[in-house]
Amino acid sequence: MKPHPFLLAATFVASVASVSSAQAPDPTEAEYYRITTLPTPAGTALEVGSIDLLPEGKLALGTRRGEVWLVSNAQTAGAAVWNNESQVFEAESPSQPQAAYQRFAEGQHELLGVTWKDGWLYATNRYELLRRKDQDGDGKADLFETVSAKWGVSGDYHEYTFGSRFDKNGDLWALCCLTGSFSSKVPFRGWALRIKPDGTMVPTCSGVRSPGGVGFDADGEVYYTDNQGPWHGSCTLQHLVPGSFQGHPGGNDWYALAPNMGPRPQDPMDKSRMVVEREKVKELVPPAVYMVHGRIGNSSSAIVCDQSEGKFGPFQKQLFVTDQSHSSISRVCLETVNGVKQGAVIPFLKGLKSGPIGARMGADGKFFVGGSDRGWGARGGKPFAFERVEWTGKVPFEIHEMRAKPDGFELTFTEPVDPNTAASPESYSFREFTYIYQSAYGSPEVDDVIPKIEKIEIGADGKSVRIKLDKLTKGHVHEVHMDGVRSKGGRPVLHPVAYYTLNEIPAK
Amino acid sequence: MIRLRSLLVPSLLAGLASPLLAQAPAKISLRTLSAQMKFDLAELRVQPGAKVRLTFENPDDLPHNVVFCDPGTDLEKLVLKMLEKPEEAMKANFLPEDPKVWLKSRLLNPHEKQELEFTAPSKPGAYPYVCTFPGHAATMRGVLKVLGEGPKLQDLKFAVYHGAWTKLPDFKSLTPHRQGEVGDNRIALNFDDYKNQYGVVFTGKLEVPESGEYTFSLAGDDGARLLIDGRQVLADDGVHPSRLVEAKHKLRKGTVSVRVEYFQAEGGADLYVGWAGDRFATTAFSKWTPPDWNKPPGQKTDEFTGLPLEPKAAPIIYRNFIAESGNRGIGVGFPGGFNFSWNAESQSLGLLWRGAFMDAARHWKNRGGGAQPPAGFDVLRPAALSAAPLAVLADADGPWPEVVNGDVPAGYTWKGYRLDRAGVPSFLYSWNGVEVEDRIVAEGAKVLGGRLVIPARSEMEITYSWDSVPVVPSR
Known part of the structure; x- marks a missing residue:
């Protein structure tokens, strides 16, 4: 039985009231990470679909309305407020540093991937990868060259295509949404494709449903986010291993057009479990991380790796994943166990103004994020927004990483822990669950296991905590709350929850 | 299942933090x-x-x-x-x-x-x-x-059902998954545990202030219907984005029972129900309201209008789903009122028209599906050109190969386009290895001509005048 939402609401109010009267206020996210909503150009809806960095600190934004904007001074521009009259974000004050916008191209069909190389701006629209150039130097593109248009489009709204930046081999990836949620009407809908520098298209992974973004980790491995729906109990972060099947069989007819991929894999069984089907379907790669539906978010989108070497705070090389529906960012730390990617997702920051779709972080640690709420709605409430997130320089007391062990987990924190609370089983609560792997839309959380904490040890560094559980369940999400844990200085954990997807249990 | 308080508090705080807007005029x-x-x-x-x-x-x-x-x-x-x-x-x-x-x-x-x-x-x-x-x-x-607000629903109750439907089921034959009272008596789909594949029946009472005719309105994503005292007043069944439907209904002074049935397949979920009378303005029974829900009749804009693209100094390029232009359509609108669409699949003209160019609302107000017809008038279908422009025929009088809308004909590769200083596009494609450049030029509302250039074989350069092209007026 799930509790009634209205009753739940009443409960929340009661709990908030008691917390606020009994304790000092919790440290807020804003103390550590500052969101600056930037002005947007007049006369357009800047529905950011993708962001990349250009030489000399400029940014390129590709929008859902098919424009490419080049932005200067986005790193320093002051905050903006929404103007209901003009329907854009306008600078709070004329005396603050201003961003400058230049429209480089327009009229493209929904740009969900822009990047830059050798004077060409590459952009992925619904049905092609195009590169464009300003040949006559007037600041606007005048040559639009198709690099690849080797995938189909049938006119269905769902057939979005997300483009990547150049990967470590110099290839670009195109992630093709299915036709609707269930099927693939035209070639390579439901696939991840790679476009070689010479324009050759290589079908690389099948099983894609409804991507929300594509990005790389610090080693250049490629990931994409998928959204809750058929064969997806929850939104996910998935590792794009070339040759793999990512889980939704709706587009698998196109193996006939992809001899490099070998024979079509056997379809997964309906109403099964990912951990069971993995054993039978050898091409099936399980989601690296379930972005737990309803709690981490409802619509995973952009993937950003922190390669700022500390300028964005203590989470170097971790991934940040945005959520269009919750207007939020979560944080993912990954590891490889038995050759499979897995890891934990932890809430990071909420309160973006619209539904984030594109994001990018520079070497200076400035994190740019933008999006729109069109078609699905977003908590932020504004129809579109372009924002900058910066670390304030203060280190939050947070879970730094969560790693799987043969008999439990190791948690590391950003600061030394208070040994009393951190070693007390009372400070933690664990729950293990999974999703039904099924052709119907979504899934409840099922197969609950409540493990017992058998032992807790604080590491010699004072920052790591080794927790031994009586039971780990392969394939389950392991949810841990640590409301009782305090830092040495007595601070609670800013986001005291993590969800670890345990695809594999390590041998040691 | 376990729910921990700490999970729930942040989302509530986020809700509380949203700024309260001052009452704007x-x-x-x-x-x-x-x-x-x-x-x-x-x-x-x-x-x-x-x-x-x-x-x-x-x-x-x-x-x-x-x-x-x-x-x-x-x-x-x-x-x-x-x-x-x-x-x-x-x-x-x-x-x-x-x-x-x-x-x-x-x-x-x-x-x-x-x-x-x-x-x-x-x-x-x-x-x-x-x-x-x-x-x-x-x-x-x-x-x-x-006009002030009219009466709203009282004693509102809900019953949630589980199921994958494409049409409203017979809820009376189903067992509710859970049910209860709606505290604020306002219809809302905040069933946080169900985002997809569910149905809801709302039942309540409504005080009719005086006998007369009332206008009821409803919008559902997906299907919904409204019944008053057991009689259907409005229905918009099936899977679709929300759209406003209205009907007039005569009622006697007194209390009537209201029943709203709704189902959600997947994706967006919205439900609006309201009514208007001679002495009160359109009054919503639901928290959510669609655009223009309270505008007078004749002033409601639908979701496919309201974002006209108007070429001013230079031509506008609009790549999207354009009617009869394949699925890779490119609309080109010139200042002065001449417009055409290019089919980047068959590398041929889609439509030609005069007057207003395109309205982008269909694609820019919602998720982006559906083909948009021209906004202007005198729509012409250059039928002789809707096939691919170059073909090898078995003999000179043989039939020209036809292209199905949405197909890319064999031998053709779309290569992109180039804009000249005035912003006029030349379309680039190859046909069996032969590079081709195609360009349509306009001055004011008058088509001057098209030009097909095959640079490597200048002897094959073709210039054609629009007057010589057979064009078929639209329906």
Whole structure:
């Protein structure tokens, strides 16, 4: 039985009231990470679909309305407020540093991937990868060259295509949404494709449903986010291993057009479990991380790796994943166990103004994020927004990483822990669950296991905590709350929850 | 399942943190229509006592004003009375000094605009407005309706059902998954545990203030229907984005039972139900309301209009799903009113038309599906060109290969396009290894011609004049 939402609401109010009267206020996210909503150009809806960095600190934004904007001074521009009259974000004050916008191209069909190389701006629209150039130097593109248009489009709204930046081999990836949620009407809908520098298209992974973004980790491995729906109990972060099947069989007819991929894999069984089907379907790669539906978010989108070497705070090389529906960012730390990617997702920051779709972080640690709420709605409430997130320089007391062990987990924190609370089983609560792997839309959380904490040890560094559980369940999400844990200085954990997807249990 | 308090608190705090907006004035606008001796709107609506900002615009080539009067004012008489003293009237710019007049604009010269702020009358009613410039009052008039809210639902209950439907099921034969009361009596789909594949039946009571005809409205994403005392009043079944439907229904004074059935397949989920009467404005029973839900009849914009693309200094390129232009359509609108669409699959012309270019609302207001037809007129289908432009035939009189809309014909590769200094595109493609450049040039609303260039074989350069191309008028 799930509790009634209205009753739940009443409960929340009661709990908030008691917390606020009994304790000092919790440290807020804003103390550590500052969101600056930037002005947007007049006369357009800047529905950011993708962001990349250009030489000399400029940014390129590709929008859902098919424009490419080049932005200067986005790193320093002051905050903006929404103007209901003009329907854009306008600078709070004329005396603050201003961003400058230049429209480089327009009229493209929904740009969900822009990047830059050798004077060409590459952009992925619904049905092609195009590169464009300003040949006559007037600041606007005048040559639009198709690099690849080797995938189909049938006119269905769902057939979005997300483009990547150049990967470590110099290839670009195109992630093709299915036709609707269930099927693939035209070639390579439901696939991840790679476009070689010479324009050759290589079908690389099948099983894609409804991507929300594509990005790389610090080693250049490629990931994409998928959204809750058929064969997806929850939104996910998935590792794009070339040759793999990512889980939704709706587009698998196109193996006939992809001899490099070998024979079509056997379809997964309906109403099964990912951990069971993995054993039978050898091409099936399980989601690296379930972005737990309803709690981490409802619509995973952009993937950003922190390669700022500390300028964005203590989470170097971790991934940040945005959520269009919750207007939020979560944080993912990954590891490889038995050759499979897995890891934990932890809430990071909420309160973006619209539904984030594109994001990018520079070497200076400035994190740019933008999006729109069109078609699905977003908590932020504004129809579109372009924002900058910066670390304030203060280190939050947070879970730094969560790693799987043969008999439990190791948690590391950003600061030394208070040994009393951190070693007390009372400070933690664990729950293990999974999703039904099924052709119907979504899934409840099922197969609950409540493990017992058998032992807790604080590491010699004072920052790591080794927790031994009586039971780990392969394939389950392991949810841990640590409301009782305090830092040495007595601070609670800013986001005291993590969800670890345990695809594999390590041998040691 | 376990729910921990700490999980839930942050989402609530986020909700509390959202800023409360100050009560902004309601914005309405009124324009004169050029050379028609009319206002663009014959009805305006405001709430009793509301702060209102009226933007009054005169794009016409004659001077106009707008004067708001008390209910029942004889407008002809008002103007005649003013004109009894023509010299004074002229001095006063034909703005009457009359106790029946409670708000007036300036006399706007052609192409002027004025903003008027006022507080709406507190008494509900129909307040006529008119242009009092001599000779205009007969046709330049309308009614400002001051209407409060009507009664809302009482004793509202909900029952949630689970199921994958594409049409409304017979809920009476199903067992609810859970049910309960709706505390604030407002219809809302905040069943946080179900985002997809569910149905809800709302039941409640409604107080009908007096016998008469009422207008009910409904919008559902997906299917929904409204029943009053067990009789269906409105239905919009099936899987679809929300769209406003309305129906009139006669009711007797007293209490009626209201039943709203709704189902959600997947994706977006919205439900709106409301009603309007002679003495009250459209009143929503739901928290969510669709765009334009409370506008008077005839002023509702649908989701496919309202974002016109208007070429000004340079041609506009609009790549999207354009009617009869394949699934890789490119619309090109020239300043001056000549437009065409290019089919980047068959490398041929889709449509040619004059006047307005395209309305992007279908693609830019929602998720982006559906083919958009031209916004202008004189739509021509250059049938002879809708096939691919180059083909090898078995013999000179053999049939030209046909291309199915949405297919890329064999041998063709789309290569992109180039814009010249004026922003005019040349389309680039290859046909069996032969590079081709195709360009259509326009001046004003007149097509000058197209030009197909095959650079490597200049002897094959073709220039064709539009006059020689057979064109078929549209349906």
